[in-house]
Amino acid sequence: MKSRVILKVEFPHWIASLIKTENVIGIKAKEAGKFHFGKLRSSGELRLDYDVAVLPPKKYLQPPKEDLLSYNIASFKVTPSADFQPITIIGVHPYDMHGINQMDAVFSDENKDTNYLGRRKNVKIIGVDPVKASAWSFWHDMGTAYVDKGFDLWLTDIGDRYFIEIGTKSGENLLKPAKTESASKIDIERHKKARSGLKNICSPSRRIKTDIKKIPDIFRANHDHGLWEKRAKTCYSCGSCNLVCPTCYCFDVREDMELNLTGGRRVRVWDGCMLEEFARVGSGENFRKERSARFRHRFFRKMVYMKEKIGALACVGCGRCASACLPDIADPVTAINELSGLED
Amino acid sequence: MKPRIAFFDFASCEGDQLQIVNLEERLLELLQHVEVVSFREAMKEHSDNYDIAFIEGSCTRASDEERLKKIRANAKIVVALGSCATIGGINCIKNYRNQTEVRKEVYGDKYELFDTYLARPIEAVIKVDYKVPQCPINKEEFLSVAKALLTGQKPFIPDYPVCVECKMNGNVCVFEKGMTCVGPVTRAGCGSCCVNEGAICWGCRGLIDNPNTDAHKEVLEKYNLTPQEVMNKFKLYFGWSDTNAQKPQS
Numbered sequence: 001m002k003s004r005v006i007l008k009v010e011f012p013h014w015i016a017s018l019i020k021t022e023n024v025i026g027i028k029a030k031e032a033g034k035f036h037f038g039k040l041r042s043s044g045e046l047r048l049d050y051d052v053a054v055l056p057p058k059k060y061l062q063p064p065k066e067d068l069l070s071y072n073i074a075s076f077k078v079t080p081s082a083d084f085q086p087i088t089i090i091g092v093h094p095y096d097m098h099g100i101n102q103m104d105a106v107f108s109d110e111n112k113d114t115n116y117l118g119r120r121k122n123v124k125i126i127g128v129d130p131v132k133a134s135a136w137s138f139w140h141d142m143g144t145a146y147v148d149k150g151f152d153l154w155l156t157d158i159g160d161r162y163f164i165e166i167g168t169k170s171g172e173n174l175l176k177p178a179k180t181e182s183a184s185k186i187d188i189e190r191h192k193k194a195r196s197g198l199k200n201i202c203s204p205s206r207r208i209k210t211d212i213k214k215i216p217d218i219f220r221a222n223h224d225h226g227l228w229e230k231r232a233k234t235c236y237s238c239g240s241c242n243l244v245c246p247t248c249y250c251f252d253v254r255e256d257m258e259l260n261l262t263g264g265r266r267v268r269v270w271d272g273c274m275l276e277e278f279a280r281v282g283s284g285e286n287f288r289k290e291r292s293a294r295f296r297h298r299f300f301r302k303m304v305y306m307k308e309k310i311g312a313l314a315c316v317g318c319g320r321c322a323s324a325c326l327p328d329i330a331d332p333v334t335a336i337n338e339l340s341g342l343e344d
Numbered sequence: 345m346k347p348r349i350a351f352f353d354f355a356s357c358e359g360d361q362l363q364i365v366n367l368e369e370r371l372l373e374l375l376q377h378v379e380v381v382s383f384r385e386a387m388k389e390h391s392d393n394y395d396i397a398f399i400e401g402s403c404t405r406a407s408d409e410e411r412l413k414k415i416r417a418n419a420k421i422v423v424a425l426g427s428c429a430t431i432g433g434i435n436c437i438k439n440y441r442n443q444t445e446v447r448k449e450v451y452g453d454k455y456e457l458f459d460t461y462l463a464r465p466i467e468a469v470i471k472v473d474y475k476v477p478q479c480p481i482n483k484e485e486f487l488s489v490a491k492a493l494l495t496g497q498k499p500f501i502p503d504y505p506v507c508v509e510c511k512m513n514g515n516v517c518v519f520e521k522g523m524t525c526v527g528p529v530t531r532a533g534c535g536s537c538c539v540n541e542g543a544i545c546w547g548c549r550g551l552i553d554n555p556n557t558d559a560h561k562e563v564l565e566k567y568n569l570t571p572q573e574v575m576n577k578f579k580l581y582f583g584w585s586d587t588n589a590q591k592p593q594s
């Protein structure tokens with residue numbers, strides 16, 4: 001992969017020039033010490049030293065609510081919605097990049113999702129290696145501390161400068177207004193060192209105590225383990241663990257009719273398999289009525305089924321579900337360790 | 345023929361009907377599809393011949409029951425509007441107190457002339473077909489229910505907690521900001537509007553159909569609320585519902 005470096009004194013000028021030419025989304029501070037992706041108005045707003053974003057960048061690829069099509073029953077006209085604005089997202093962490101790569105795989109599977117793919121084509125990604133991790137993160141052990149595809153540019157903080165990996169041609173174009181230099185031997189050394197230190201950023205208390213290759217089998221063998229029932233007792237079925245997850249992609253489709261009662265829109269909105277109505281089918285029957293069945297299902301999706309479907313665990317270790325779950329039952333770390341018999 | 349609709353109010357602040365009046369031009373657009381035969385908030389005429397009855401307010405006296413039953417008999421579809429009508433709402437706070445004392449407080453020494461009983465949602469008296477919750481109702485949701493009824497569809501009212509909408513909106517959970525709320529057991533549909541504005545969810549849309557109230561009480565205590573404070577959180581809007589908060593006094 002081609003690489004360049006940019007001095008930190010030059011960096012803000014580059015971001016400022018991107019803001020002038022691109023529709024830039026960046027990682028920014030939110031209230032209570034939290035961070036979120038939002039429209040970047042100045043280079044000073046960018047917080048590449050963040051730990052984790054409240055919501056993963058998937059909200060720009062699969063928005064919480066989006067129009068699929070508009071219709072008019074009087075004229076029998078149906079128009080697909082295809083208003084995909086080009087955007088450049090700055091500050092995506094490796095685990096979230098893995099999340100996006102998984103969504104890419106899912107949505108370009110047998111059933112090609114035109115809305116997702118249409119949007120994805122118009123999204124440029126400038127990723128960054130983390131310098132901090134939230135207290136709940138465990139990406140150090142999920143194989144998601146590094147990422148080698150999906151991005152256009154990737155930044156690594158190496159002291160007074162950023163190391164830049166160039167992933168694509170459009171990434172290279174984004175660099176045009178930047179005052180960059182070729183990477184020296186020392187830069188390459190520092191980059192390697194920063195990379196190898198990445199795994200020490202998550203807290204040691206968040207260790208996965210088993211080999212992650214064994215996870216699917218561990219879960220399969222524990223389909224009837226008491227953990228599901230026990231934890232689900234305090235589950236709200238609030239879906240928070242689904243909705244904040246960078247690899248959850250489920251949605252519900254609804255009709256939104258206009259007041260003239262002839263025109264309307266078909267919209268899709270985020271859904272989640274923890275919600276009670278999720279598994280209700282047309283006949284009214286709910287095939288995962290019990291909280292514990294839904295609770296187990298989510299874990300099996302992450303740790304077993306998606307591995308079979310796309311070849312990767314659908315948990316990238318961001319820790320968002322664990323931090324969002326108020327009864328504190330959604331945490332994959334404690335679940336994996338407990339099922340492996342390695343919980344202390 | 346256009347469906348005939350009528351509005352009625354019981355113990356309430358009329359805030360829900362005001363929301364409908366506030367629809368302004370869109371109310372006019374809606375009126376092209378319906379005929380309003382009774383609406384105290386906006387007109388003088390009244391008729392007992394209607395298809396859809398929208399009812400605001402709680403039932404708070406035995407004598408209200410007759411009026412409710414008459415509405416039920418006249419209407420093909422009954423829709424409850426707002427917290428008071430759908431879940432009993434804040435009127436039910438009085439249910440936790442001695443009813444004679446409450447009457448004395450409100451009506452003074454003439455209290456015996458005024459009949460009152462435990463405040464309740466209208467569903468406790470008559471069959472209700474659809475419920476538009478919230479205090480006051482959300483204009484958009486009212487329109488979406490009206491549109492569904494006019495096109496013969498089942499109105500969509502979510503049966504999942506407010507947390508869903510909070511997450512969709514990317515909010516920082518109030519529990520991370522040193523506050524607490526009852527959003528995890530409260531029916532969504534408001535777009536988590538109070539949390540979006542920096543407040544908490546008080547539960548005005550009522551409980552979801554299958555709330556895990558025990559789990560939420562545990563969580564609230566874990567976040568340092570006293571059992572009394574937890575109970576007060578549940579009393580505000582869930583008084584009539586089965587919350588185990590405290591058995592109402594008759």
Ligand code: SF4
Pocket residue numbers: 234235236237238239240241242274324325326327328329330
């Ligand atoms: S596991 Fe936690 S976050 Fe997930 S639905 Fe249950 S209570 Fe909500």
Ligand code: SF4
Pocket residue numbers: 242247248249250271272273274298301302
């Ligand atoms: S099935 Fe559940 S775990 Fe899987 S993507 Fe859908 S919501 Fe997420």
Ligand code: SF4
Pocket residue numbers: 241244245246247302314315316317318319320321322332
């Ligand atoms: S399951 Fe939890 S920790 Fe794993 S990727 Fe999803 S939100 Fe992150």
Ligand code: SF4
Pocket residue numbers: 506507508510511515516517518519525526527528536539545
């Ligand atoms: S603020 Fe309340 S409603 Fe929102 S996510 Fe947190 S608990 Fe749920």
Ligand code: SF4
Pocket residue numbers: 478479506530531534535536537538539544545546547548549550
């Ligand atoms: S956030 Fe809670 S209190 Fe506010 S409108 Fe919604 S349900 Fe009512």
